[in-house]
Amino acid sequence: MNALMERDAQLIAQPAPAPSIRAEAALSKILGYSAVIVAVLIIGIPVFWLVTGALKTNREIFNASPQWLPSHLMLDNFANAWNGAPFGRYYINSFITTILGAACEITMAVTTAYALVFVRFPKRDWVFVLLLLALMVPEEVVIVPNYLTIANWRLVNTYAGIVLPGASIAFGTFLLRQYFRTLPPDLIDASRVDGAGHVRAMISIVAPVAAPAVATAGLLSVVAKWNDYLWPLIVTTTSDMRTLPIGISWLLDQEGNTEWGVVMAATLFVVVPVILVFLYAQRFLVSGIAAGAVKG
Amino acid sequence: MQLTKHDFSASIAGRIRRDWREWLIFLAFAGPNVALFAIxxxxxxxxxLILSFNDWNMISSDKAWVGLxxxxxxxxDSQFxxxxxxxxxxxxxxxxxxxxLGLGGGLLLNQKLRGRNAARSILxxxxxxxGAAIAIVWIYIFDPRFGLIYAVLHPLGIQSPNWLTDPNWSMPAIVIVYVWKYLGYATVIYIAGLQAIPGDLYEAARVDGAGAWMRFRHVTLPGLSPVMFFLVLTSILSSFQSFDIINIMTKGGPINSTNTLIYHLYELGFINFSIGRAGVIGMILFVLMFVVTLLQLRYLDRQVNYA
Structure with missing residues (x-):
């Protein structure tokens, strides 16, 4: 009996796992649960430190013998942070620039990807290559010339100045184009024969079918705009135009090392909205990102 | 005869009209995105590139061409x-x-475990x-007199290093923060990659008598190699772009121990107003990242074509 047949026979017979295999499985289960615990601790302890820091009094924070828990729930730090800097204004600025920026990005990703896949145009591949070129120029590399452009247009310290340079999108367009290409062309052709224009075909057929991909790209865009730091730092010059990430770093410069409780409370102002979005969308966000990486 | 000729020219006219309509639609759909990229x-x-050949301080009206x-x-520059x-x-x-670490986490969490999905999401x-918020929290954690690390080390009688003020510890500190931020992303991608490896490959290897190490070496690693390649490239790009952590935690210091190209670009351009030199750093960063992005695109393209 040759080896191959032997293997087939074994596969058919499905023998009970040998003790060594069972021991191995048990060991990997134990290691697996340790990994779960370690993972939760690695992320959880710094977060715990952040949250309890926001609730501690200065005396508890600057105690030479470390205190892990605040003695009582103290919310003064939140009030002091809110009054220490114009956080209401920072929230408004962050909401406006995030919504404008993400809306621009996602609209352009969908329309450009649709045009690249479903609209006939001579040299449309050249347009695709232009997008790929954009993908190869990270925004950080061109911050100086872009600042000069925005300054020339007198848009420094305006919402338009914060949003415009990041309003176009290459990577999202690239991913959506790949996704649209997997859709059956008949889908569009049928509706086009029925007399539907491209706008209607895009909105009522392609967008709903691609909804998971569009939603993942959209959420990532929202999160990226909310967290954006370098560009808003450069292009805002007064306190009333700062976004939240810039606002908390200014608060750190003013109060860091002296008022950790207040600074931690302010940090929570920035991260809590994103955490809420994440709690709501984590399942499909995480799997969407993973699928994007594995399937491309 | 007349009729067909009429039909023919009408259909040509119609086709040209339709083509024009398509082209206009294309321009309306893709134009704004491309125009913004142009600008x-x-x-x-x-x-x-032009600025990198000029001497200019952003404010003065005269730019001087200085060649190379x-x-x-x-x-x-002694610091470069x-x-x-x-x-x-x-x-x-x-x-x-x-x-x-992501590979380790991915392998261990890729089993049927209670709480696995929660652990994955938390990670x-x-x-x-x-990044700004994370950097601020970690300054507090690293504080050698009352931070989290002090709180852990103090009862053990170990003195916390001066993470952010000691030039020997500042680089490890920002690496720790970066790893903390991106570890979970890598783990999630690895898990997806592991789940894409067909289970019968493992079964076949097991039947052939391959032990855990052999299965890892000959089934898992080759199966994960495209995912690893993707992770290497995206991590390189994101570490090149790590500005927020460095600007907030160390401002490139102490004594330039955490000054990287991206921070140096910001420093030259918006602190020293040495626009020409900032342009040079921009070109260096561009060349480095261009090569990495090209590799990444080739990967993504291959994934789509052969998946």
Missing amino acids: FTYAPMVNN QNYIDVFT SRIFLNTIVFTAASVTLVLA FSPHILS
């Missing part, structure tokens, strides 16, 4: 080799740690949090 990506790229002088200045080396060290250390969560 904020392609043109600035050229502009950056900025390049000579940058490359002969340190900054370049810092960039390589930061990137190599953080990419290696994220990839190795992933720092990836979507503001």
